[in-house]
Amino acid sequence: MIHQFLLDATWNGGRNSTGTIQTGNLSHSISIPKEMGGPGIGTNPDEMLLGAAATCFLITYAAMLERAQIEVESLTLHAEADVDVTxxxxxxxxxxxxxxxxxxxxxxxxxxxxxAFKAESSCMITKAVAGNVAVSVTPNVKAVDRDE
Incomplete structure (x- = not known):
C-alpha cells in the first residue's frame, strides 16, 4: 500500500529570500539559516531533515518498546546534525x-x-539517507528509582 504525502511551497525571490511550506498539519516559513548566510526566518531543510529523522526514530522506538511489552515511564530525545560547508x-x-x-x-x-539500535536501523528516514548520511544512536536507558 502506498501512502502519498503532499506539500505546497512558495518562494519569494532569490537565494536569500523567504518562503512558506504547507503539508498536512505543518505550515511554516522557510529560508536559509543565518549560519549559512541566509535570513534565518522560519525553518530550513537542515532542521527539517533532522526533525524527520528524529521523529521517525522516536516513533519507531516507541512502537518497538510497546510491541516488546516494555513499560515506559518517559521517553525523550535530543538529536544533533552536522552539515559540512566546504x-x-x-x-x-x-x-x-x-x-x-x-x-x-x-x-x-x-x-x-x-x-534503540534496532529502531534506528528500521526507521524509514535512516533507510532513505543510508550511504549519504551517518546516523547513530546513543541510548540512555534506566529504570524508575522507586526509593525516591
Whole structure:
C-alpha cells in the first residue's frame, strides 16, 4: 500500500529570500539559516531533515518498546546534525540521536537498549539517507528509582 504525502511551497525571490511550506498539519516559513548566510526566518531543510529523522526514530522506538511489552515511564530525545560547508558546497554529514528512556521495571534495561539500535536501523528516514548520511544512536536507558 502506498501512502502519498503532499506539500505546497512558495518562494519569494532569490537565494536569500523567504518562503512558506504547507503539508498536512505543518505550515511554516522557510529560508536559509543565518549560519549559512541566509535570513534565518522560519525553518530550513537542515532542521527539517533532522526533525524527520528524529521523529521517525522516536516513533519507531516507541512502537518497538510497546510491541516488546516494555513499560515506559518517559521517553525523550535530543538529536544533533552536522552539515559540512566546504568551498560553498553544502553536505549533510551526520545525525546523532540521544534517546533517554526511563522504564517502569529494571528487568528490561538491556532489551530496551538493544531496541534503540534496532529502531534506528528500521526507521524509514535512516533507510532513505543510508550511504549519504551517518546516523547513530546513543541510548540512555534506566529504570524508575522507586526509593525516591
Amino acid at each position: 568551498n560553498n558546497i553544502f553536505e549533510f554529514r551526520a545525525i546523532r540521536h540521544f534517546p533517554t528512556v526511563v522504564l517502569k521495571e529494571q528487568t528490561q534495561l538491556e532489551k530496551a537498549e538493544r531496541l
